[in-house]
Amino acid sequence: MTWSIRLAERRDAREIMVIEETRFPEPWSLGMLLDEMGNPATRRYTVAIEDAHVIGYLGVMFVIDELHVNTIGVRHADEGRGVARSLLDEAFADARARGIRRATLEVAASNTRAQRLYFRYGFKPVGVRKNYYEKTHEDALVLWNDDLTAAGVGGPTL
Numbered sequence: 558m559t560w561s562i563r564l565a566e567r568r569d570a571r572e573i574m575v576i577e578e579t580r581f582p583e584p585w586s587l588g589m590l591l592d593e594m595g596n597p598a599t600r601r602y603t604v605a606i607e608d609a610h611v612i613g614y615l616g617v618m619f620v621i622d623e624l625h626v627n628t629i630g631v632r633h634a635d636e637g638r639g640v641a642r643s644l645l646d647e648a649f650a651d652a653r654a655r656g657i658r659r660a661t662l663e664v665a666a667s668n669t670r671a672q673r674l675y676f677r678y679g680f681k682p683v684g685v686r687k688n689y690y691e692k693t694h695e696d697a698l699v700l701w702n703d704d705l706t707a708a709g710v711g712g713p714t715l
């Protein structure tokens with residue numbers, strides 16, 4: 558592993574947007590991203606940096622004692638290297654330190670790659686939001702992890 562994880566800063570937004578726009582059928586706008594990043598009381602954005610460039614990012618939201626994974630993306634060329642896992646490991650460690658025990662997210666029904674990643678972290682499907690995505694009309698699976706402190710959360714990298 559040659560990248561490092563740190564809190565995202567405004568200067569990272571343009572590189573995050575390049576990944577966002579190439580990886581999501583319904584990308585966020587730069588304005589939405591900056592709004593999110595500018596709200597550190599309830600949001601936490603991190604980036605994976607390699608050779609001074611953003612190769613992945615993660616945005617989470619705190620809702621009382623829950624963590625919501627809002628977005629995660631990895632540069633296409635860097636997929637399968639463990640970048641997403643290291644972003645999630647860092648965020649879940651931070652969440653545990655804050656006393657947060659539960660986490661949730663939505664993932665497109667067809668996104669089996671991301672689902673496999675989340676299942677490794679102990680997330681379980683609890684429901685379906687029909688027609689969740691405006692553009693693709695795809696359903697979203699709602700996943701929950703009810704015990705972020707459980708042994709094995711984070712898979713073999715922890």
Ligand SMILES: CC(C)(COP(=O)(O)OP(=O)(O)OC[C@H]1O[C@@H](n2cnc3c(N)ncnc32)[C@H](O)[C@@H]1OP(=O)(O)O)[C@@H](O)C(=O)NCCC(=O)NCCS
Nearest residue numbers: 580629630631636637638639640641642664670671673674
């Ligand atoms: C989903 C995504 C974030 C994964 O990022 P990544 O850095 O490639 O993931 P990692 O390398 O940490 O791999 C974690 C797990 O993802 C899955 N995965 C990674 N590469 C894979 C591949 N080539 N084929 C199938 N599964 C793969 C595996 O479960 C893998 O664990 P393992 O290889 O140890 O068994 C990335 O593919 C991405 O940005 N996708 C587009 C945006 C997106 O779908 N975001 C999620 C929205 S909910």
